[in-house]
Each structure stands twice: as structure tokens, then as C-alpha cells.
Amino acid sequence: MEVSLDIPSEKTIFAPRKSFMANWTSKVLYYGLVIPISYLPFRVLYLLSDFLYIIAFYLVRYRKKVVWNNLKNSFPNKTDKELKRIQKAFYRHFTDFLVESVKTLTISNDEILKRCAILNPELPQKYYDEGRSVMVLCGHYNNWEYYAVGLAQQLNHKVLAAYQPLKNEFFNSILLKSRQRYGIKMMSMKEVPRKLVKNPKVPTMSIMVNDQAPHAPRKAYWNTFLNQDTGWMTGTERLAIKHDQAVLFGCIRKRKRGFYEVTFYPITDTPDQCDSGYILDQHAKYLEMVIAENPEYWLWSHKRWKHKRPQ
DSSP, X not given: OOOOOOOOOHHHHHHHHXXXXXXXXXXXXXXXIIHHHHTSOHHHHHHXXXXXXXXXXXXXXXXXXXXXXHHHHHOTTSOHHHHHHHHHHHHHXXXXXXXXXXXXXXOOHHHHHHHEEXXXXXXXXXXXXXXXXXXXXXXXXXXXXXHHHHSGGGOSSEEEXXXXXXXXXXXXXXXXXXXXXXXXXXXXXXXXXXXXXXXXXXXXXXXXXXXXXXXXXXXXEEEEETTEEEEEOXXXXXXXXXXXXXXXEEEEEEEETTEEEEEEEEEESOGGGSOTTHHHHHHHHHHHHHHHHOGGGBOTTSOTTOSOOOO
């Protein structure tokens, strides 16, 4: 008789230990370094940002080739001198974003309200008064962490936001705790379809950051964005139609270092009557509009165009 021995693999045996060590290291890093930095005043944080800029741009050269290729392809009419100016400005803003994101872990409600003001709250309020939920499309432009922390307490809608969970469980829990401190409710991408409800008791505002590369290019919607063939994930459009949500574009502009302003732009009140792709086209146009204003504030280090349009 043949005997089968069910012997666990090394991966199975050592997985709990690796997970424990990863969480332990993360906790030491978080409580020993990240939190102390978060309590620093802004003037000190921006000195740190200036130092990080030198490291990221001149020494580490973080994704410098990706940033340059993205800029070159997006702005074919700009000179190399102009592109280099934008590239340097991007890294300066990027390191500001890093220290500002760390600051959100301990920032007070009064402070975040001063640094992330909504310029036209009357637009979403109109839909709230009508009992309608809204979907807000936005991109990785300026400081979207301030957007997450400072939006819910300025609106009457129940604010929901989709996010991609981090692989590190400890830092994922910290991210959720930080973003949800002042009222916003986070949904993982897998949870979005079941957490969005048609005609809820309290109208919701669903924040969707939709400028990432699609996972399935053949299922994506394709158009021209920043002079390039660009695929868009279609889930936001389908959910807006399914739940009859008015659709807005949410733009966060930088007023000065550390201070931002949010403006909402209407896309459609009747998503079910729009042609397929209309919502995504309008989102792309608005995002392209604000990028053109200050291109250094978009996340150029992301590999946005790693997929080609399918034949």
C-alpha cells in the first residue's frame, strides 16, 4: 500500500515567522521614525523635504527614466529645457507630498481644514438636498492624502473612498486608521461593488481615483490622453449607471506650499443616458486640463502607459 505523507513546504512552515518579522520591523519603523517625524512642525518637515529632493533626484534618481519618458511623450511640443524644469519641479512636489502624507497621521482637524478647503461645496450640496448620491472621479494630482483626510467633515454626504490594500498588513491598518479619522469610509477595490447601494438612507459620495493603468487592457476603454493611447478601467462608469449616481470631477489645486483647494466640476446628472465612454472621456478631459495648468503636480513616476491599445 502506498502511503502519502502530507509534508508542509518550507514556504508554509516559515510564512508565519516571516509575517511576524515583517510586522515587527514595520512597527519599529513606524513608532521609532515615522510618528516622531509626523509630530514635527511644517517648517521642519519642508526642510526635510528639501533634503529628500536632493537624494531622490540627484543620488537615488528615483524612477527618473520613467518620469522623463512620460513627460517627453505627453508634451511632444515642449523643449528639453522645459521638460527638465517640469521634471525637477515634480520631484520637489513629490517629496513635499511624502512629508505631508506623514503629517496626516497626526494632523489636527482644524489644521487639515485650513490646508484643504472646498471652494464650491454648494454643488455636491445640491445633490444631497435632492437625496442623490454622487460619484467623484479624480486622479493622482497634488495631495490626494489631504483629499482623503479633509473632505468628509466639510460635506453632508457620507463619503466613501476606494483604495488598493497594501501587502504589508500593519501599514495597511495604519493607512486605514489615518484616512478614516475624520469621517471618510474606505472600501477596498473588491468591496466596492457590494458597498455601493442604490438609494441609501444617507446619500453617499464615492471617491474614485481612476488614472491607473488598467489590469485588463482588452476590457479597458481607450481614448487619447496627454497625446497617447490610454486605457481606462470601466468600473466607475458602470457603477455610476447601475446606482444612478450623478458624476463629478474632483480637482485639488495647490494654492501655496502645504495649502490646497478642492473644486468640483459636473460631468453628468444622468449617467444612464450617456453614450458608452462619455463619463471616462470627460474625466480624461478635466484631468488633462488641470495637468496642463501645473504639470509638475501629477504622479509622473507611475508607469501609466505600460499597456498598448489592443488591435
